[in-house]
Amino acid sequence: MIPHQQLFTLTIYSEHCVGLLNQVSIIFTRRCLNIEDVSASRTSIKGIHRLTITVWSDRDTMDKVVKQIEKRIDVLRAFLYTDDDIIYQEIALYKVDTAKLMKEQYLESLIRHHGARILDITPDFTVLEKAGQPWETEALLEELEPFGLRQFVRSGRVCVTKSSQEPLNIYLQEQELRHQALEMRQSTTENND
Amino acid sequence: MPETITGAEALLKSLVEEGVDLVFGYPGGQILPVYDKLYDYRSSIRHILVRHEQGAIHAAQGFARVTNRPGVVIVTSGPGAANLITGLSDAQMDSTPLVVISGQVGANFLGSDAFQETDVVGITQPITKWALQVRRAVDIPAAVARAFYIASSGRPGPVVLDIARDAQVGEIEWTAYKKLNFIRSYNPRPTVAPADIVKAAGIINAASRPLILAGHGVTISGAETQLAALAEKAGIPVASSLLGLSAMPSGHPMFKGMLGMHGNIGPNYLTNSADVIIAIGLRFDDRITGDTARYAPQAKIIHIDIDSSEFNRNVRVHSAIHGDARDVLMQLIPLIEPASHEGWAAEFDRLNSIEDEKVITPELSHGGPLTMGEVVDCVSRSAADGAILVTDVGQNQMMSARYFRFACPRSIVTSGGLGTMGFGLPASIGAKMGAPDRTVCFFSGDGGFQMTIEELGTIMQYGTPVKMIILNNNFLGNVRQWQELFYGSRFSQTPMVNPDFCMIARAYGIKAEAVADRSGLASAVERMLAHDGPYLLDVSVASEGMVFPMIPAGRCVTDIMLSRTEMFDPGQSHD
Numbered sequence: 051m052i053p054h055q056q057l058f059t060l061t062i063y064s065e066h067c068v069g070l071l072n073q074v075s076i077i078f079t080r081r082c083l084n085i086e087d088v089s090a091s092r093t094s095i096k097g098i099h100r101l102t103i104t105v106w107s108d109r110d111t112m113d114k115v116v117k118q119i120e121k122r123i124d125v126l127r128a129f130l131y132t133d134d135d136i137i138y139q140e141i142a143l144y145k146v147d148t149a150k151l152m153k154e155q156y157l158e159s160l161i162r163h164h165g166a167r168i169l170d171i172t173p174d175f176t177v178l179e180k181a182g183q184p185w186e187t188e189a190l191l192e193e194l195e196p197f198g199l200r201q202f203v204r205s206g207r208v209c210v211t212k213s214s215q216e217p218l219n220i221y222l223q224e225q226e227l228r229h230q231a232l233e234m235r236q237s238t239t240e241n242n243d
Numbered sequence: 244m245p246e247t248i249t250g251a252e253a254l255l256k257s258l259v260e261e262g263v264d265l266v267f268g269y270p271g272g273q274i275l276p277v278y279d280k281l282y283d284y285r286s287s288i289r290h291i292l293v294r295h296e297q298g299a300i301h302a303a304q305g306f307a308r309v310t311n312r313p314g315v316v317i318v319t320s321g322p323g324a325a326n327l328i329t330g331l332s333d334a335q336m337d338s339t340p341l342v343v344i345s346g347q348v349g350a351n352f353l354g355s356d357a358f359q360e361t362d363v364v365g366i367t368q369p370i371t372k373w374a375l376q377v378r379r380a381v382d383i384p385a386a387v388a389r390a391f392y393i394a395s396s397g398r399p400g401p402v403v404l405d406i407a408r409d410a411q412v413g414e415i416e417w418t419a420y421k422k423l424n425f426i427r428s429y430n431p432r433p434t435v436a437p438a439d440i441v442k443a444a445g446i447i448n449a450a451s452r453p454l455i456l457a458g459h460g461v462t463i464s465g466a467e468t469q470l471a472a473l474a475e476k477a478g479i480p481v482a483s484s485l486l487g488l489s490a491m492p493s494g495h496p497m498f499k500g501m502l503g504m505h506g507n508i509g510p511n512y513l514t515n516s517a518d519v520i521i522a523i524g525l526r527f528d529d530r531i532t533g534d535t536a537r538y539a540p541q542a543k544i545i546h547i548d549i550d551s552s553e554f555n556r557n558v559r560v561h562s563a564i565h566g567d568a569r570d571v572l573m574q575l576i577p578l579i580e581p582a583s584h585e586g587w588a589a590e591f592d593r594l595n596s597i598e599d600e601k602v603i604t605p606e607l608s609h610g611g612p613l614t615m616g617e618v619v620d621c622v623s624r625s626a627a628d629g630a631i632l633v634t635d636v637g638q639n640q641m642m643s644a645r646y647f648r649f650a651c652p653r654s655i656v657t658s659g660g661l662g663t664m665g666f667g668l669p670a671s672i673g674a675k676m677g678a679p680d681r682t683v684c685f686f687s688g689d690g691g692f693q694m695t696i697e698e699l700g701t702i703m704q705y706g707t708p709v710k711m712i713i714l715n716n717n718f719l720g721n722v723r724q725w726q727e728l729f730y731g732s733r734f735s736q737t738p739m740v741n742p743d744f745c746m747i748a749r750a751y752g753i754k755a756e757a758v759a760d761r762s763g764l765a766s767a768v769e770r771m772l773a774h775d776g777p778y779l780l781d782v783s784v785a786s787e788g789m790v791f792p793m794i795p796a797g798r799c800v801t802d803i804m805l806s807r808t809e810m811f812d813p814g815q816s817h818d
């Protein structure tokens with residue numbers, strides 16, 4: 051029986067250090083899991099970075115993957131979400147032929163209808179930008195195809211949780227307390243020496 | 244006034260600060276600045292020059308396993324570092340603390356395919372606990388402190404410091420060295436949750452057929468006393484994994500033997516009768532569980548482990564206690580009610596006596612050629628109490644684990660998870676250097692011995708008094724056994740034509756004797772043990788010997804082969 055497959059979003063909080071992405075990606079490689087998309091960025095907390103990774107898999111496998119990722123020394127925490135837990139977006143860029151685009155009489159309504167915006171126009175090409183769900187950026191892609199689509203790119207998913215805080219804050223507070231307790235224990239043993 | 248020193252010297256000073264007085268290594272171009280400084284530090288750091296870098300890392304593993312301290316390895320870049328891969332992977336599998344230092348090309352050559360450049364961090368990240376490249380001298384002390392802290396805390400493991408040449412020759416103002424005891428992203432000593440302890444105690448107090456599975460984690464955490472206390476207080480039989488051997492003396496009345504494919508019948512068979520299983524620092528390897536779908540179906544499993552990623556990884560557990568084994572047991576024991584499960588414990592002895600009759604007695608009193616079991620038994624009886632067993636991999640490993648008797652903790656050094664042939668010889672050197680007062684008996688096959696045979700040179704150079712016993716069957720015996728049982732006796736590429744091992748040993752100035760038959764065995768073993776120095780015995784054993792009992796891979800723990808033709812039948816329980 052193949053366990054239920056679904057799309058998971060993982061957010062991984064880590065120190066900002068060389069080779070972190072490799073440390074994480076080898077865990078997927080070992081289990082032959084295909085990463086759908088990945089993005090890296092800073093967080094609201096100074097010095098802490100995060101990766102956002104989406105992957106199709108089953109719950110049991112992903113629980114194990116999360117634990118193995120958290121085991122890496124430089125990783126602070128990893129969280130596993132399904133789409134219900136998060137607010138997420140992607141951004142897409144489209145480069146199309148300016149001359150062809152200008153001939154389109156409904157250009158303005160097309161852009162408005164899709165909630166896209168124009169980033170750049172040259173006599174040669176125009177760059178449109180749209181943020182949204184994959185099926186939304188995909189829909190605009192189809193409509194733009196007749197205008198001589200020259201380039202297309204979609205970012206990986208970015209997301210925030212539906213909870214009110216950066217989920218890492220509690221963890222960081224706990225670590226601070228752990229640190230203080232260690233320091234205290236050390237200074238008392240030193241005084242006893 | 245802080246003194247200005249080179250990065251190479253800072254590295255050695257940092258090692259001294261971490262209490263290192265012994266390192267294993269091999270020099271080369273990109274680590275020369277360190278070797279040059281080592282010349283000045285030779286009175287505080289003893290360097291063992293091995294004959295191959297693989298030898299250095301296995302020796303460091305042997306050292307770490309008997310001392311509970313990180314083994315330290317120093318090698319050059321490129322080929323030197325690449326030769327460590329097997330040992331790193333082995334140490335990672337068997338939770339062995341190592342700090343490995345490799346030279347690297349200069350920082351501005353990195354990525355250019357410079358001479359002897361290899362991507363050490365990239366290659367080793369998947370098989371180490373942590374790996375870091377150091378490019379500046381000023382970063383060396385902190386990197387070393389971090390390396391030792393990570394290697395030796397929590398679930399121990401190997402770490403790599405890849406030190407670029409610039410960092411070795413660059414200068415640094417030496418200030419007081421600071422050991423590390425905190426990394427915010429890493430908590431190696433989790434606080435045990437009292438609720439977990441209470442829950443587990445409830446399960447244990449209600450058990451009528453409890454069984455303790457003692458793993459390597461008992462040894463790592465030094466929980467041997469607590470293990471015995473729990474077993475004695477609640478009358479719980481104890482079985483161990485291969486790596487958990489010697490956590491309880493072989494002769495302890497509650498110790499019922501080894502688990503797994505070639506383990507003892509009592510603990511394997513009764514795993515599936517137990518109503519509560521308490522696994523302590525053991526990761527339910529497939530060599531232990533066999534078919535997990537039919538593993539311990541009646542038991543509530545309590546799993547004590549310092550690595551929470553082990554919970555529910557291979558088998559489902561009912562109660563997971565995250566923490567150091569010793570911490571957990573110290574909190575658990577007061578809540579355990581005294582009990583005895585005499586009938587249940589006696590059942591182990593009854594099944595083990597069937598093994599005695601059907602497997603062990605025939606192995607030990609055989610009319611034909613010498614058997615591996617006999618040789619191990621003879622050495623074990625003659626060796627002083629507290630002897631350390633080092634093994635290679637294969638039949639020799641299983642037979643020595645089965646027939647050697649352990650008197651005190653940290654008495655077995657063997658490659659468990661990776662099963663690295665060639666591990667034993669260098670590991671025995673490291674074990675002897677780590678425990679110079681204990682006898683080190685190293686058993687090997689004729690195949691594995693030749694995988695790191697060059698380390699006889701190291702034994703010669705340092706006069707390391709290890710006792711080496713080759714159980715020579717002129718076959719890759721373990722593979723031969725599988726071919727006989729599962730591949731219709733088609734012995735593809737397993738017969739071996741061997742050299743005269745004694746002549747080789749003598750060429751290295753090592754005393755050696757060949758033992759061809761039973762009559763010469765006991766006296767040769769006496770001479771070997773009495774000799775003040777290294778000694779090799781090349782013992783001819785039955786070429787077609789088999790290791791039994793055997794639970795074939797993927798089968799249920801109750802499907803036990805006693806011989807080529809007989810399956811185990813438990814008979815009537817007297818319970």
Ligand SMILES: Cc1cc2nc3c(=O)[nH]c(=O)nc-3n(C[C@H](O)[C@H](O)[C@H](O)COP(=O)(O)OP(=O)(O)OC[C@H]3O[C@@H](n4cnc5c(N)ncnc54)[C@H](O)[C@@H]3O)c2cc1C
Pocket residue numbers: 336337338397398399457458459460461463464483484485486487501502503504505506523524525526527528530531547548549550553566567568569636637640641658659660661662663
């Ligand atoms: C040819 C061959 C045959 C084999 N046959 C058998 C066999 O018949 N039986 C057998 O048992 N093995 C056998 N093995 C070995 C087997 O593959 C595994 O290596 C072994 O079972 C692992 O034992 P372990 O789980 O106790 O140790 P490890 O794999 O070292 O695991 C240790 C566990 O303890 C935990 N731990 C570490 N430190 C602490 C701490 N301070 N507190 C709490 N927990 C801690 C770790 O997180 C880990 O989960 C064989 C190997 C070979 C090569």
Ligand SMILES: Cc1ncc(C[n+]2csc(CCOP(=O)(O)OP(=O)(O)O)c2C)c(N)n1
Pocket residue numbers: 635636637638639640661662663664665687688689690691692714716718719720721722
């Ligand atoms: C490096 C390595 N290569 C191959 C194997 C597979 N293997 C496991 S046991 C074994 C045979 C070992 O033969 P020998 O060293 O003569 O020991 P014996 O089993 O006869 O005691 C082999 C080839 C291994 N474990 N390690």
